[in-house]
Amino acid sequence: MLKNLQMQRTKLSLILFLALILTMMLAAGVLAADTTITLQLNNPNMTINGTSRPIDEAGTTPTTINGRTMLPLRAIAESLGLTVDWDAESQTITLRSADANSDNIQPGEPTTDEPVNGGKILVAYFSATNNTEGIANHIAAALGADTYEIIPETPYTSEDLNYGNSSSRTSIEMNDPAARPAISGSLANMADYDVVFLGYPIWWGQAPKIICTFLESYDLNGKIIVPFCTSSSSDIGSSATNLHSLADEATWLEGHRFSGGTTQTEVANWANSLNLMLTADR
């Protein structure tokens, strides 16, 4: 019994002694303080040196898309003491260590020509009366993305858009599952994009048929598609999920509905909350 107590005391003294040595070494700069960060798929919390905290205010979680693990780069980098700057205009992320004189990272110099994740972003949209176009431009401005307007070969007149007339062009098209209104021109460099925001107005609860034409015109395999819409009052409902089968090798994110007058700031908050830029391993 007495012997056990003595052994425990000896162990405790040894641990205290080692801790003292470690503290002295850290203070002298002999050792760098280690940081251990643990993240878990689909968990909005991360653990830093054993202490759990939310990854960010948006509730971002590490996730897997097309077999690749997407990690919240900003949260990780900042936990390691780096500063993270995102420049939407040039689409660059710059990570800086605390030591601004580091030989490896030149302050102010972008570290890469492309966002770490997501790659190039396209905002493709159809807009008959410009509401959706306004939102598309807000998204593009927020993310530094390119835009592509889906223009009908035969433009929609106000009579075509008359939903009170069951014989109007839109009434007929929307009642015809096979309708595929032709698009004027095409986008030559679709292959360059990894993320495609796809915007449309809600017509009788659904996406206009020209969106089907668009989806069937391109190889969207492996791309991330983010649907968004504008409407008078309807939610996005089944309008986006009904499109999935037209590009079933793409990864479809949840769609979002905006009213026509949504502000740039509100749209930017939504676009940034998707964290398409500040994730890694793509």
Ligand SMILES: Cc1cc2nc3c(=O)[nH]c(=O)nc-3n(C[C@H](O)[C@H](O)[C@H](O)COP(=O)(O)O)c2cc1C
């Ligand atoms: C043919 C047609 C059908 C529509 N159907 C709906 C609807 O089902 N629900 C709704 O809230 N708004 C509906 N709207 C209103 C549009 O969704 C809304 O005005 C939208 O913002 C228009 O976008 P745009 O200006 O980009 O074309 C409809 C408009 C038209 C022309």
